[in-house]
Amino acid sequence: MTPLMKIIGSFVSPYVRKVLACMNLKGLDYEVDPITPFFGNDEFERLSPLRRIPVLIDGDLNVSDSSVICAYLDEACGGHPLLPADPRDRARARWLEEYADTRLGDIFIWGLFYQKVVRPAVWGESPDEDRVAKILTEALPRELDYLEGQVPQSGFAFGAIGLADIAIATFFRNGAYAGFEPDPARWPGVAAYVGRVLEQDCIASLLVFEDIQRSSDIRRRRQALLEAGAPLTQETLGLHEARRGVMAL
Numbered sequence: 001m002t003p004l005m006k007i008i009g010s011f012v013s014p015y016v017r018k019v020l021a022c023m024n025l026k027g028l029d030y031e032v033d034p035i036t037p038f039f040g041n042d043e044f045e046r047l048s049p050l051r052r053i054p055v056l057i058d059g060d061l062n063v064s065d066s067s068v069i070c071a072y073l074d075e076a077c078g079g080h081p082l083l084p085a086d087p088r089d090r091a092r093a094r095w096l097e098e099y100a101d102t103r104l105g106d107i108f109i110w111g112l113f114y115q116k117v118v119r120p121a122v123w124g125e126s127p128d129e130d131r132v133a134k135i136l137t138e139a140l141p142r143e144l145d146y147l148e149g150q151v152p153q154s155g156f157a158f159g160a161i162g163l164a165d166i167a168i169a170t171f172f173r174n175g176a177y178a179g180f181e182p183d184p185a186r187w188p189g190v191a192a193y194v195g196r197v198l199e200q201d202c203i204a205s206l207l208v209f210e211d212i213q214r215s216s217d218i219r220r221r222r223q224a225l226l227e228a229g230a231p232l233t234q235e236t237l238g239l240h241e242a243r244r245g246v247m248a249l
């Protein structure tokens, strides 16, 4: 029997969520080693040279980066297409994915989620409140103004739900974990669109595992996830002690 594809990375990571939602959309079976990147062992570092999640393992292939993984899945696996058919739409979809991964990632993950959730929980540090305030008052409004002009008033960006929709919406779930929701009075299109995408089964079905990942102690997490039906790998590359990522060097 061909071994299942494996994804290394926590259910709470927006980039892991993006990959898993795309795999769900395609109806692919997979196993997850739900580690937080800071808790990865030496083998994790061998597989992911930047000590980042997600990593895909498919037989003797291993690759990092959610965009690289999603492109591979679309080319290798068939099923629900992640990109629209028209080349001009594909270019726009790729731009929205890139924009989300870099700019929304910077704001929602490094500016909010890392500060308000990861720093206290992993490193025992306080958030950089000045940075958080600047994100909330300057960076986020600028990007939400831009997105308000990009997202569709109904449905999804290119007909059926696809990569661009998932890539954008995934960051808003981490924003919510850090206490941020887009104001529907100021950004009605974004608020409605993000809600629409997040309630799709491919992504909504992951929520139960995210809740466990967020609420359970690291030593009991695997068991709790298994009991909830999460498709976990037998082996884990996780440690119980955190290490700083290469991006901190």
Ligand SMILES: N[C@@H](CCC(=O)N[C@@H](CS)C(=O)NCC(=O)O)C(=O)O
Pocket (backbone or CB within 6 Å): 013, 014, 015, 037, 038, 050, 051, 052, 053, 054, 064, 065, 066, 067, 101, 109, 244, 245, 246, 247, 248
């Ligand atoms: N461009 C990468 C970004 C992945 C990324 O930044 N993942 C975060 C978790 S949400 C990470 O592993 N951070 C650890 C670090 O940078 O040290 C992708 O699309 O996969």
